[in-house]
Amino acid sequence: MIILFWDQAGNGSDVTPGGRNYLVLTTNKIHFGDLVQIKKQLISVISLCKERGLLHSAKASELAFALDPLPKDELPPSPPFTEEDAQDLDALTLAKSYFDLKEYDRAAYFLKGCCSQKAYFLYMYSRYLSGEKKKDDETVDSLGPLEKGQVRNEALRELRVELSKKHIAGELDGFTLYLYGVVLRKLDLLKEAVEVFVEAIHALPLHWGAWLELSNLVTNIEMLKSLSLPDCWIKDFFMAHMYTELQMIKEALQKYQSLIEAGFSKSTYIISQIAVAYHNIRDIDQALALFNQLREQDPYRIDNMDTFSNLLYVKGMKPNLSYLAHNLVEIDKYRVETCCVIGNYYSLRSQHEKAALYFQRALKLNPRCLGAWTLMGHEYMEMKNTSAAIQAYRHAIEVNKRDYRAWYGLGQTYEILKMPFYCLYYYRKAHQLRPNDSRMLVALGESYEKLSQQVEAKKCYWRAYSVGDVEKMALLKLAKLHEQLNESDDAAQCYMLYIQDIFSCGEQLEHAEVSTALRYLGQYYFKNKLYDEASLCAQRCCDYNDAREEGKALLRQISQVRDQIETPSADLFAPLSNNTPVRRVSPLNLISFTP
């Protein structure tokens, strides 16, 4: 069943939380009818992966765990044992134990000449892993600075040749195809890699690793649509994953919700993915709730906890973050995620040096950890070390060109260096990647304003408001801009919208400048002789400390003018106010605005 999230407001950018207004469509597209069957498939694929030393089949186990246990007689039979398998059994067992001890070369040596598929895969896989291990070791002692990025896995090319021979002969099974794809990807032959992964998926749809590798290679939705994938229940997991990657959060949430409905409600994997998705669209509360749920179910989990800490950071929840950090340190302090959480913790406590230190540690553990580079950039920004910040952001961009936060950070850095024109480029990049994020638009608008390009600035602010302003600043800035340009009607309109916006969101924002808006509106109405509205605004002004005096002064002025007018005739006033050439702004319904 497909369940659509239907946002009643029609805004489209947001998914209404709470799950009350789903429309349930009754097309029965996903074949989850037989959960028992799925469970069986999962169990068998897990054992296949285990035999081959593919350790990252944990996802499948997680899923299997989420489903109800099977009765004993329902357990799937172990795969048939062929003649070849019997022949290689001893060598395979020996090699597998070496493999488990990370003695890859040794394992490969004993597997040489084995002919069963299983042994062949393990043979190739251990050769691949040995190359990778050596590569990692070599990076430490390279001969010169230019050689830094040059260390390569020397085994890759040999593996490619051997595998391609077998590939043409059609002798590769799902697992070896997967390995072939990995080799191709490491050699930067991406197009071929995609083809091979698709083939691998067709051969063995249940192997999540191949799907995951494929997901790293898909760069846009068109490419995703053009792939021909087997119609299997696991495809839905893949699609959901892809939607999250491609920032199509609405579709992703939809998919995950339907998966939960279909019977995977206990899966921690799905919960974490939904939480990450909510995080991406900045629905913080929803995401926090899910993460808390996740931690209850799986208290020793470290994956995704950096995202959780980001959320806690944004919310400023110091005690929770501190608890999380200490907890993770107890579990494993040498994990990238742990370091990131600690970095966030220190950052929240304004100990930026220490925070940067922990992000650095995270990067030592995994130099391709994108989030850490960006976060480190933020820390350097806090420490006013702009050049180091630029470096960090640039690294982040190198890892992933589509990291909008790094682009935004670079823009901010140059803005701090008072180079508004220069930072435009970076903000524009960021905006390009997140066209519907108001923060970039506001930043762009501010830069344009500094360059006295008011027309562009106005466009940016208006657009920021239109896509749903997170910080509620765009309208205020727009109004001020109009005010500067003496466009009083537009300014009044914007202030009005601003006030409505602020009060409708319910919570008090610390930077809110309602008083400024009210003050301006009061003056505006007064000038246009709309005294009722003016006095209303003036009264509201008196609620705020900084505008109280002005409010009172305005009230006095109004009563004075009224006295003068009322002496001639009340009739004269009515046509006069209607004839005001100004576009009449709809009066406020201030009653509902009581803070």
Next chain:
Amino acid sequence: MDRALNKLILPLQQGPDLSLGQFLKTVEECCPQTAYAVKLKLHEMANGELKDMEYFFYDLPNPYIAFDSEAYKTSVVGLFMRHMFLAYDKLSFSQVYKLYKSLQQYYHSHYAKPSDGQVGLPALVADDSDMDLTNPEDAVGDRIDKEELDTPLHESELRNDNAPSRGPLSQKQAEYFLARQAYLLKNDENKALKPAALQEELNNMLKFNPDFAEAHYLNYLNSMRVQDIFLSAHSLLHYFDRLILSGNEGKSNGDEGYGRSLRYAALNLASLHCRFGHYQQADLALQEAIRIAQESNDHVCLQHCLSWLYTLEQTRGSDSTVLTEDSVKMAAHFCLPYLASLGIQSLVQQGATQGKTAHKLMDALKDTDILHWKHSLSELIEISLAQTTSIWRMYGKSTMALQQAQLLLNMSSLEPVNFGVQQNNTEAFAVALCHLAELHAEQGLYGAVSEILQHLKEQFPPHSQHAKLWMLCDLKIQFERHMNEGKYHLAEPLVTAISALNKTEGLYRKAQVLKALNRSTEAYSILQRLQVHCEKTKCTEVVIRVMLSTAELHWESSGFSTALPLLLQALALARQHHLQSLASETILHLAFTQLMLGVPEQALCVLHEACIEPVLAHGAVMDKGRALLLTARCQMAVAGFRPNGQGQADLRLAVLAVDTLKEAAAYFFRLNCKERLRDVHYLQAQLHRSLGQTSQCNKSAMLFRLLDQELQSPAPPVSMRL
């Protein structure tokens, strides 16, 4: 060790890394024995085991302790060896092995190349030691092969796979590569790698070391070549982002390096936008650069900003003389000869268009030239020569212009290092060559013109920055030629192309074609529009030419007296700006008007006094012919000829007119200008008849008849055209 070998040490130590072949060759040139020894030692090490290399290092110190040895501690070799030992001692165990491996690779790659399909060598041999700059196309070809054959089967495929990516370059090789390519891009683009190939090479380099900032800059230059705004902006910003990091470690030139690169980053961004014609963006970026530079009191940077500011103002068409003068003064004060003389050159250019006297301009140029030679600013010397050419040309002194252009083209490069580049492809050269082509076209030497244009096309391929210069020049020459030959239908389509390159020029040419096609009303309205526009933008040359064309339109409606004030105005303008060729042309027009108004004596007088001489000396062939034809007509009129052949003629003058016409005919013949040739023959026939030379008269009449038949268009009244 002898002297030659000692001299070799320094370049080897400081130069880029060589391939083994090159290395052995250079050593062999000065000392064959040493080369042999080196080869032997290398062979021993590369074909032996690790211990051989270890033994080499173990063995070396012996000569180095001995006092009288060449390799004593303080000698160049000794110093180098001590460096080497220190580096070697620092290596960890696995690094030593790696060093040995790369030595082996270095050695074998040299011997592997000639014999291609050698099986004995491991497939891993990467010829990383050789940059292979000589035939980059091959490398690209290999790569394409690789992409096509995505199903390799043999071991040899592997090597193919490996060779193009070529793997790591050493730091020095990379730097050398970048310097060389950047130099070639600046001076002779055709010798540099093709844009795509260079991009590939740079991507490869950056893949291995993303911190290599200079590569980003070259990337920026490369994308400018293909007019890719996105990539060039991206690379430029990336370069400066990287530079800011390295600059932080301390540039020792006074102020903090980090802020400095920020300023120049903004300035470079401005120049980028300027080159792509985004003047508003450029202005914003420039303001920013100026502001930051002011805040940090960086006068040198401010100076650069100022020179960009006046350039920007100029391109927008506003007067920037004051700014430029300021810039020159300040630049001189801060001892920036380059900027100062660049400013002076810009001033000279402005002065020339505003009618400053010639000697002032030439003086200024001479002064800057002294400065240039002193600081050997070869770029500016070239510009200065090209500028002199243009100024002479503008004044209508074609011989001087020709001479200056030749001077520039025959000058050998002054650059301290030139990578075998003979002819620079800077803007100055393009300008000089274009002038040369036009000068030849004026003399009707179309063979030479096409050769020059061919050369231009090769030197400045159509996508390059200065290609528009020769494109316009080419079109103008073709246009003139068609107009002279009376093939207006061929000239018409060229107008569109000219308008695309230069709007004003296009409009003017359009008016000319319309005039020739007798669509006078349209032509007139265009000319009016053009005149207003050009007076606003101070294009004096075009204004005068427009006036002349307008006067010609007046003639067509027999408004000779209305044309007079216009022509006088044009003459005044031309004299004021010292535009000699235009002045003579105006006088030609004046004389014609006078002839038509019935004062041929006056006309003849004016012609002899002020026109014939400069035209014959400097003018184009067409002008020479026209001047002579007009003289002959005046002479005939003075002699008392009537079209109907009545009246008594002065025979002495008639003989003179015959000679003049003969000369004019020769000029028109050279240009294949049949219409005017027909007029000439007509007049000749008349003259001969009145002189009683019947045979010659018949001959001229026959020639006239032939041309008349060929041209088919009815002969316009012979009197109505210059």
